[in-house]
Amino acid sequence: MENSFLQTYVSIDCVVFGFDKSQLNILLVQRDTPHSTGTEWKLPGSLIYQQEDANEGAHRVLNELTGVKTMTLRQFKSFTSPQRISNLCDVDWLEATYHNKIERLITIAYLSLIKINRKFNSVSKYKTVDWCPISELPQMPFDHNQIVKEALEEIRSWVERDPIILFELLPTKFTASELRRLYQAIHHREYDVRNFHKKITRMEYLLPLEEKQEKVSHRAARYYKFDRVMYNKRKISL
Amino acid sequence: MENSFLQTYVSIDCVVFGFDKSQLNILLVQRDTPHSTGTEWKLPGSLIYQQEDANEGAHRVLNELTGVKTMTLRQFKSFTSPQRISNLCDVDWLEATYHNKIERLITIAYLSLIKINRKFNSVSKYKTVDWCPISELPQMPFDHNQIVKEALEEIRSWVERDPIILFELLPTKFTASELRRLYQAIHHREYDVRNFHKKITRMEYLLPLEEKQEKVSHRAARYYKFDRVMYNKRKISL
Numbered sequence: 065m066e067n068s069f070l071q072t073y074v075s076i077d078c079v080v081f082g083f084d085k086s087q088l089n090i091l092l093v094q095r096d097t098p099h100s101t102g103t104e105w106k107l108p109g110s111l112i113y114q115q116e117d118a119n120e121g122a123h124r125v126l127n128e129l130t131g132v133k134t135m136t137l138r139q140f141k142s143f144t145s146p147q148r149i150s151n152l153c154d155v156d157w158l159e160a161t162y163h164n165k166i167e168r169l170i171t172i173a174y175l176s177l178i179k180i181n182r183k184f185n186s187v188s189k190y191k192t193v194d195w196c197p198i199s200e201l202p203q204m205p206f207d208h209n210q211i212v213k214e215a216l217e218e219i220r221s222w223v224e225r226d227p228i229i230l231f232e233l234l235p236t237k238f239t240a241s242e243l244r245r246l247y248q249a250i251h252h253r254e255y256d257v258r259n260f261h262k263k264i265t266r267m268e269y270l271l272p273l274e275e276k277q278e279k280v281s282h283r284a285a286r287y288y289k290f291d292r293v294m295y296n297k298r299k300i301s302l
Numbered sequence: 303m304e305n306s307f308l309q310t311y312v313s314i315d316c317v318v319f320g321f322d323k324s325q326l327n328i329l330l331v332q333r334d335t336p337h338s339t340g341t342e343w344k345l346p347g348s349l350i351y352q353q354e355d356a357n358e359g360a361h362r363v364l365n366e367l368t369g370v371k372t373m374t375l376r377q378f379k380s381f382t383s384p385q386r387i388s389n390l391c392d393v394d395w396l397e398a399t400y401h402n403k404i405e406r407l408i409t410i411a412y413l414s415l416i417k418i419n420r421k422f423n424s425v426s427k428y429k430t431v432d433w434c435p436i437s438e439l440p441q442m443p444f445d446h447n448q449i450v451k452e453a454l455e456e457i458r459s460w461v462e463r464d465p466i467i468l469f470e471l472l473p474t475k476f477t478a479s480e481l482r483r484l485y486q487a488i489h490h491r492e493y494d495v496r497n498f499h500k501k502i503t504r505m506e507y508l509l510p511l512e513e514k515q516e517k518v519s520h521r522a523a524r525y526y527k528f529d530r531v532m533y534n535k536r537k538i539s540l
Contacts, residue, residue: 072310112382114384118382119382139380145355146355168352225459225463
C-alpha cells in the first residue's frame with residue numbers, strides 16, 4: 065500500500081509548574097485569536113526551528129518567556145493524534161503565525177519546575193504571561209488541556225522516583241506545612257498533619273533551621289532547608 | 303526573525319527486548335542498502351501514516367513484524383537532532399523507500415518486551431528479522447545505537463518503579479538463577495547468589511512451585527511462578 069504523507073510540522077510545548085504555597089500553578093501565555101475576535105490562553109510553545117533539536121527549542125521558548133537561563137526541563141511525551149489540529153481556529157492561527165501550510169502538527173511536550181516568585185524578563189512574542197492555578201485552567205486550544213493532565217501524572221511519578229524535584233518548587237527555606245501542602249497539591253489528596261511530621265523526621269536530607277517564622281498570628285513554625293549533600297549520599301546508598 | 307522549515311517527517315522506531323536466559327537481546331531487521339551494496343541491520347520502524355498516531359504506528363510495525371497482536375509498548379523519547387539524517391546513505395534509503403523528499407526526520411522511540419521463544423509470523427517488508435544480543439550490536443544507521451543505549455537506561459528505571467515487567471521477559475515458570483541473570487543483564491552488574499536468594503524470599507509475589515528442573519547435570523532447581531494477584535495487592539498497599 066502506497067502511503068501519502070501530510071505536510072507535517074513538529075513543535076514543542078512546555079508545562080511549567082510553580083507552587084504558590086497552597087496549590088500548583090501553570091505558566092500560560094495569551095495569543096490573539098485569528099480574525100481578532102479576542103484572546104485566549106495556551107501553553108507556551110513553538111515550532112522547532114531548522115537548526116535546533118527539541119531540547120534546544122524548549123529552552124529557547126522558556127528563556128524568551130522568563131529570561132531564566134537554566135531550568136529543569138524534561139521531555140515527557142509526544143502528542144501525535146491526527147485530530148490535534150482539527151479545529152479550524154487553531155489551523156488559522158498556526159498559518160498566520162508561521163506563514164506555512166500546516167496539515168499535521170505533532171508536539172513534543174516538556175515539563176519544567178520553577179520557583180513561582182522568580183522575576184521574569186520576557187522577550188517573547190506573547191503579550192501576556194501569567195500563572196494559572198491548575199484548578200482554574202481555561203479551555204485551551206489544540207490538546208493543551210490533555211497535555212497538562214498527563215504532565216500532572218508525570219510529575220507525580222517523577223516525585224516518587226526523585227523527591228529532590230519538590231525543592232525546586234519551594235523557597236530556599238520553608239515550613240513543614242508548606243512542604244505538606246506541596247505533597248497534597250501534587251498527589252491531590254490530604255495528608256494527616258501528625259503523620260506527615262513523622263514522615264519529615266525520616267527525611268534525613270531535610271535540615272531543621274534555628275530560624276522560625278516572624279510576624280505570624282499563629283505559633284511561629286520552624287523553617288527547614290533542603291540538604292543536597294545528604295540527599296546525594298542517601299541516593300548512592302540505596 | 304523569520305524562520306524557514308525543512309520538509310519534516312515523523313517516524314517511530316521500536317526497541318524490542320527479549321531475554322535468552324543469559325543476556326538481553328534486541329529485535330533487529332535487515333534493510334537493503336541503497337545502490338544494492340549489501341544489507342545492514344537496523345531497528346524496526348516506519349514513518350507515521352496519515353491516519354494514525356504514533357502509538358498506532360508502533361503497534362502496526364510490531365504486529366507486521368511478529369504477528370503478535372498485544373504487547374507491552376511504551377513511548378519513551380523523541381529523537382530530534384537535525385543531524386539524524388546527515389548520512390547520505392540514510393537519506394537515499396529513506397527516499398527510495400518512501401518516494402518523498404525528506405529533509406528532516408524526527409523519530410519517536412518505543413520500548414517493548416516480549417518472550418524470546420515466542421513464534422513470529424512476519425508479514426513485513428523486511429527480509430530478515432532476528433534477535434541480536436546487546437553485547438554484539440552492529441553499527442546501525444541513523445542514531446539507532448544511541449536509541450538502544452537510552453532504551454536500556456529507560457528499562458532500568460522502569461524495572462525499579464514496576465518490577466512486574468521482568469516477568470514479561472521470563473518464561474511462565476523460571477528458576478531463581480534465571481531471574482538473577484535477568485537482573486544482572488538489566489542492571490549490568492553481578493548479584494551475589496546467596497544475597498539474591500534472600501531478596502527473592504522477600505518478593506511475596508513469587509510463588510515457589512513443587513516442580514523442579516528435569517534432565518539437568520547439576521542439582522535440579524525449583525521453579526517459580528509470578529503471582530499477579532499478590533503483586534497487585536502489594537502495589538495497592540504501598
